[in-house]
Amino acid sequence: MFGERYFATREPLFDVMRGITDLAVETGIHPDECLEFPQAKSLSDSPFLVVVQGEANSGKSTLLNALFENSIYQERPVPKTDRVLWYLHGDTARDEPVDPLLEKRHLPLGFLRNFNLVDTPGINSLSPAHAEIINRFLAQADLILFVFPVSNPWNAPTWDAISRLPVDALKRTALILQQADQREPNDIVVIRGHMADLSMKRLGQSPPIYAVAGQLASEAKQTTPCAWQALTASGFPALEEFVSNNICLAPARRQALERWRDQAVTALGIVEDHIEEQSREIQSRAQFMEQIEREIGRLREPFVTRLSEPLEEIAAVFEREGILATRRLRRRLWTLPSLFRLFTGDRTGTQIETLFSERLLTAVESVAEQDVLEVADVCLAHWNTLGDRVHAAIGLNLEPETPIIEMLAAAKQRFVQRLGEAAKNGISNLKVRNPLEKELRRRNLALKSFVFMTLMLTIVGATCGALVIPWLPVIFCALATLFLTGAFMTSWVTRAAITGDFQNRLLDSSEAFTGALQSDYDEVVHRVFRDYSVSLDPVRHHLAQETLAIVPRKQRWQELFLTLKAIEQEW
16 A cells, blocks of 8 residues: 555554543543644545546546556446546445536545545646636645656646646646557657656756556556566556655655654643642542541540440449349348248249349440440541541542441440440359359258258147147257257358358459450440441542552553654654
């Protein structure tokens, strides 16, 4: 393809410019601030325009057919018309009359994406209306080819048309001597010399002159493989090199590419600065979040370091409830109630443990509620100052999935429940009931023995009295009274011993109980602040998304930079 070097530069450059435009949009830059890509695309990506003129039957169509390897007139026959024919790319072949003297011909040929061709009627039959149309194309043409038949290279209308060209258009003009294979090489040299002299006289300069044989070149290109010797003899390689160089080195287009390349470099620098600025902002926001995390840690620290205070309060509650439970136990161990329970069943151990557990649990939960209210108030006060700070530093409104009031209420409930469960486990581990029930069983066994003997002796004494046996009733009743007195004495002595042991065991286990609560208390305090910290997850998620987005942008910038450097090196 003609101009491969140009297209090999243009397409990657525009790919880079498209990439820079997309990246600029992603990074929040309006493309117009750094890159005029649409204007660049419309100017440098427009097809090259080639205009061919010459007298009728001079070989214009044959020249175009040979240059583009028979593509055009395989789709359409050689034109026999007085219209100017404008060949453009189209998905399907169709003709589109523009006016009576101009017709667009759309053909599904790949090269027409990059080249538009204008084939004109014979110069000697042109009307002023034809000339007006052709002049509009000549003003925009990248390449102008004037075709002369070898039989008549002096055609006056053709030379007159060349003479009317502006000086800048002559720089884009070449003279083609067609059907050169019909003359001897020496004749061709002479004819080209005369054409060069005539050019100097009429134009003041001599455009490039190429002697070619279009039909011979067309036949050579159709041969498989290409008949290179015949193609060389046709003179086409020199003409094709001129066409290709004219495209690659076209000053306007080359300057445009250089301008867009420079603009791409500048735009890439602007995008880089913006990405770096975003990276710094993300780093600053991350540091802000680290500061917030440290603040939450500092809010939690006083509650953790003063852990001994609520534990001392719980220990005091434990001792108070232990003394109260001991008093209740002492009342239940009075002699008469104890003797009565020998016949109804004794559940003292279970009842005392239940009483102690319920009252201690209620007291612990009360202490926990007081502490967690203070924790929640601290978190809420911090949250009320955090919204404006987050908005100022990150530009986000604090909108957690769960409102902060509801979150703190749920955290308080979990705090109390967790400490309550820990207190239950702690009480269960104390095994309050087992030692007490063992002592109560021994006591009840002793009391049962005394009561049994009292009842038996009373029955024997009564029997003896009924039988009117002298002295024996008195003796047995005295013995019964003695055993009953022993029961009262045993009840009184064991009551004091059991309640004393019970109270000592409870008070001695106070430290173990509070120690067991320590880790749970510490954990639930951390849990409340962790739940509070979770309310900042939307901010963390936003920062994580920004961080993830900036990494591929940097990678794409690097790829665009390397591609642009490669284009500059191959320029």
